[in-house]
Amino acid sequence: MKTTIMEYENLVLNKKPITNNVGFDANELNPKLLDFQDRIVRWALRLGRAAVFADCGMGKTLMQLVIAEACAMQTGKPSLILTPLMVAPQTVKEAAKFGIDGVAFAQTSAQIPAGTPVVVANYERVKEFDPPMFGCVCLDESSILKSFSGTTKRLLIETFNETPYRFCFTATPAPNDHTELGNHSEFLGVMDSHQMLARWFINDTMQAGNYRLKGHGESDFWEWVCGWAVSIRKPSDVGGSDVGFDMPEIEFIERRVVADHDQSDGKLFSSGTPSAAEIAKVARQTLDARVAEAAQIVAENPGVPIAIWCNLNEESSACLAAIDGAVEVRGDQKDATKEGNIRAFQDGAARVMVTKPKMCGFGLNWQHCHICIFLGLSYSYEAMYQAVRRHHRFGQKNAVKAYIVTSDIEDGVLRRVQEKQEAHETMSAAMVENTRKFVLGGSCHADASPFGEFAEISGNGWRIVNGDCVKGVSREMDNSVGYTIFSPPFANLYIYSSSLADMGNCESDVEYYRQFGFLAKELLRVTKPGRLCSIHCKDLPMYMNRDGASGLRDFPGETVRVMQECGWVFHSRVTIWKDPVIEMQRTKSHGLLHKQVCMDSTFSRQGMADYLLTFRKWEEGELDPVTRGEDVRFGGAEYYGDDVPTAFKDQPGYARTISIRTWQRYASPVWMDIRQTEVLNPRKGTGAEDEKHICPLQLDVIDRGIELWSNPGDLVLSPFTGIGSEGYCAVKAGRRFLGFELKESYFRQAALNIKNAEASQLELAL
Numbered sequence: 001m002k003t004t005i006m007e008y009e010n011l012v013l014n015k016k017p018i019t020n021n022v023g024f025d026a027n028e029l030n031p032k033l034l035d036f037q038d039r040i041v042r043w044a045l046r047l048g049r050a051a052v053f054a055d056c057g058m059g060k061t062l063m064q065l066v067i068a069e070a071c072a073m074q075t076g077k078p079s080l081i082l083t084p085l086m087v088a089p090q091t092v093k094e095a096a097k098f099g100i101d102g103v104a105f106a107q108t109s110a111q112i113p114a115g116t117p118v119v120v121a122n123y124e125r126v127k128e129f130d131p132p133m134f135g136c137v138c139l140d141e142s143s144i145l146k147s148f149s150g151t152t153k154r155l156l157i158e159t160f161n162e163t164p165y166r167f168c169f170t171a172t173p174a175p176n177d178h179t180e181l182g183n184h185s186e187f188l189g190v191m192d193s194h195q196m197l198a199r200w201f202i203n204d205t206m207q208a209g210n211y212r213l214k215g216h217g218e219s220d221f222w223e224w225v226c227g228w229a230v231s232i233r234k235p236s237d238v239g240g241s242d243v244g245f246d247m248p249e250i251e252f253i254e255r256r257v258v259a260d261h262d263q264s265d266g267k268l269f270s271s272g273t274p275s276a277a278e279i280a281k282v283a284r285q286t287l288d289a290r291v292a293e294a295a296q297i298v299a300e301n302p303g304v305p306i307a308i309w310c311n312l313n314e315e316s317s318a319c320l321a322a323i324d325g326a327v328e329v330r331g332d333q334k335d336a337t338k339e340g341n342i343r344a345f346q347d348g349a350a351r352v353m354v355t356k357p358k359m360c361g362f363g364l365n366w367q368h369c370h371i372c373i374f375l376g377l378s379y380s381y382e383a384m385y386q387a388v389r390r391h392h393r394f395g396q397k398n399a400v401k402a403y404i405v406t407s408d409i410e411d412g413v414l415r416r417v418q419e420k421q422e423a424h425e426t427m428s429a430a431m432v433e434n435t436r437k438f439v440l441g442g443s444c445h446a447d448a449s450p451f452g453e454f455a456e457i458s459g460n461g462w463r464i465v466n467g468d469c470v471k472g473v474s475r476e477m478d479n480s481v482g483y484t485i486f487s488p489p490f491a492n493l494y495i496y497s498s499s500l501a502d503m504g505n506c507e508s509d510v511e512y513y514r515q516f517g518f519l520a521k522e523l524l525r526v527t528k529p530g531r532l533c534s535i536h537c538k539d540l541p542m543y544m545n546r547d548g549a550s551g552l553r554d555f556p557g558e559t560v561r562v563m564q565e566c567g568w569v570f571h572s573r574v575t576i577w578k579d580p581v582i583e584m585q586r587t588k589s590h591g592l593l594h595k596q597v598c599m600d601s602t603f604s605r606q607g608m609a610d611y612l613l614t615f616r617k618w619e620e621g622e623l624d625p626v627t628r629g630e631d632v633r634f635g636g637a638e639y640y641g642d643d644v645p646t647a648f649k650d651q652p653g654y655a656r657t658i659s660i661r662t663w664q665r666y667a668s669p670v671w672m673d674i675r676q677t678e679v680l681n682p683r684k685g686t687g688a689e690d691e692k693h694i695c696p697l698q699l700d701v702i703d704r705g706i707e708l709w710s711n712p713g714d715l716v717l718s719p720f721t722g723i724g725s726e727g728y729c730a731v732k733a734g735r736r737f738l739g740f741e742l743k744e745s746y747f748r749q750a751a752l753n754i755k756n757a758e759a760s761q762l763e764l765a766l
Contacts, residue, residue, distance in 0.1 A: 023048025036240025057394025075135025087363035142168035381420030469719035482714025529621030580607025724750030
């Protein structure tokens with residue numbers, strides 16, 4: 001048994017995600033690196049696969065050039081830097097400025113000059129290169145990985161999954177979305193993005209497939225991120241000096257034009273939150289007014305460079321016609337024309353540049369321009385953020401003015417962009433703070449005792465333990481438990497703590513079932529011969545953005561398999577009816593929507609029932625049967641909906657009649673009358689950073705299991721006590737109880753709930 005527990009401890013301790021260094025220690029690096037840049041470059045090279053999230057103007061281009069050059073010397077193969085279309089010439093130009101020789105631009109493998117250490121290419125040409133010829137790949141403006149399931153992300157991951165050294169560089173991985181960090185992690189080979197979601201993110205039960213970072217997992221998540229990524233907004237974030245890195249002031253100036261309200265949909269006034277299609281419609285309706293306003297702003301600022309950011313080709317063409325000396329960059333131009341117009345703007349030959357954020361909003365250094373105009377907005381905060389950062393960056397000598405030309409019916413768009421800005425600032429601050437904590441400080445979020453402290457609280461015939469259930473049950477006597485009933489963490493669907501011992505804190509189903517198997521064996525050992533163990537569970541949802549498909553996972557079936565492998569015999573299954581309307585309202589799952597039946601019913605599905613799976617310890621030994629007289633009602637349990645006249649209740653044989661009717665209800669393979677809201681209050685056991693105890697087991701289910709499969713005075717066990725539902729029911733039913741709970745706040749609330757049950761029983765006795 002000691003060996004088994006040691007194996008279990010090793011399994012739990014090895015669950016902690018570790019970033020393995022695959023890099024090397026560099027010797028002399030480019031002397032033009034500032035101290036903080038040198039520190040970041042050496043850190044990244046030691047890892048071999050890392051992300052640098054450095055704000056605009058912090059020298060990302062120099063750092064990636066130095067890293068690419070060092071990797072080329074280390075591997076004897078050229079390094080590849082992939083950039084947005086307009087950034088490649090700028091990167092080659094800056095390499096010459098920093099004294100880095102041999103950096104060449106190429107569009108195919110055949111164009112690479114012999115002996116070239118660093119190759120710069122555009123993302124659009126990635127299929128034209130032979131990946132094995134490179135020892136290193138750097139993604140400039142790596143937010144191109146933003147799409148969770150996008151073709152570009154998959155192409156880059158699959159193309160370079162064998163490249164030894166991989167690096168990402170961007171001002172921010174996602175201005176308002178933590179989950180995009182998973183795309184960077186997956187490209188770098190640190191952890192699959194789906195695994196990241198399963199470990200640290202929770203599905204928002206109000207919107208199926210929508211994820212948010214767990215409160216209790218935040219510190220653990222950021223420690224993991226800082227194992228492979230560094231985030232800085234200024235040099236002092238990584239121990240450097242901020243002298244010379246003062247950001248200029250920026251002023252956002254709103255200019256309003258009046259739109260003709262379209263009342264064709266029967267609405268007198270716009271809602272102020274138009275859809276993406278409606279934004280384009282409004283933009284076309286107000287095109288002349290917007291362009292006139294932009295031309296007025298240009299006229300108000302004579303002689304200074306101005307960039308006009310638009311969303312539609314019609315806007316770009318109209319600005320070009322209305323403003324003398326303007327040039328444009330748009331998607332239907334040839335690359336040479338685009339590059340020529342960008343060069344004209346940068347060199348001062350053209351004073352006004354008209355373009356879209358998706359064309360020139362990434363990577364370009366336009367510090368020479370401190371006035372920009374947004375000819376309307378979209379819901380993409382990232383597009384606006386990146387466009388502004390072409391001008392508002394370290395090295396800008398003037399205060400920046402950003403004009404936003406919007407209409408009176410787009411207030412909702414502006415508000416949404418501002419909300420995303422706040423989310424971005426919150427995330428950036430968290431990343432920087434954790435960079436200081438984990439990268440610079442070298443501290444570590446230690447889980448010194450993942451198995452808990454094994455403190456106990458007890459009462460008359462019951463006790464609960466604050467500790468890991470596997471280690472806890474291993475200390476109990478053989479053949480001592482009369483009945484076990486519990487609801488497990490449902491693999492990684494619900495994770496209630498950041499503890500490594502939390503069975504829900506697993507990166508995969510395989511890891512969960514391995515850990516659960518240790519518990520199943522211990523439960524078998526402590527259960528009396530012939531007695532039972534009931535597990536409350538359900539099918540688990542699959543989500544397109546996490547699992548690659550929408551559907552269900554057979555969690556009950558896998559639970560049966562593991563229990564049987566551990567020596568249990570499958571005894572019975574009860575289906576617990578759940579209202580599909582409530583599930584639809586709570587999750588907004590497309591498969592349950594009425595409109596899906598009309599649109600494509602192949603996606604329609606049934607609501608998800610709960611199941612009570614029961615297993616028997618079938619081995620030789622002295623049996624302790626659960627018995628009761630034929631005419632005795634099960635524990636006095638009420639028959640819900642029983643309208644038998646009072647006079648009939650006094651007749652001989654009534655007790656036996658009710659006993660049979662109760663048996664019929666218990667023996668039914670489907671329990672239709674379980675009251676879903678009959679649970680202990682889950683909110684009392686949660687702290688400030690805790691997630692809600694999403695699935696407290698219904699008291700009706702526990703009552704029936706205890707009444708049917710245990711004797712008064714039996715020891716009832718729950719390895720996942722939670723807030724004490726099983727203990728509450730066991731004590732009220734005159735049974736003894738033993739529970740284990742890893743989470744301290746739940747443990748203490750469980751004690752209060754069981755004490756309440758004990759007090760109520762004492763009152764009845766008196």
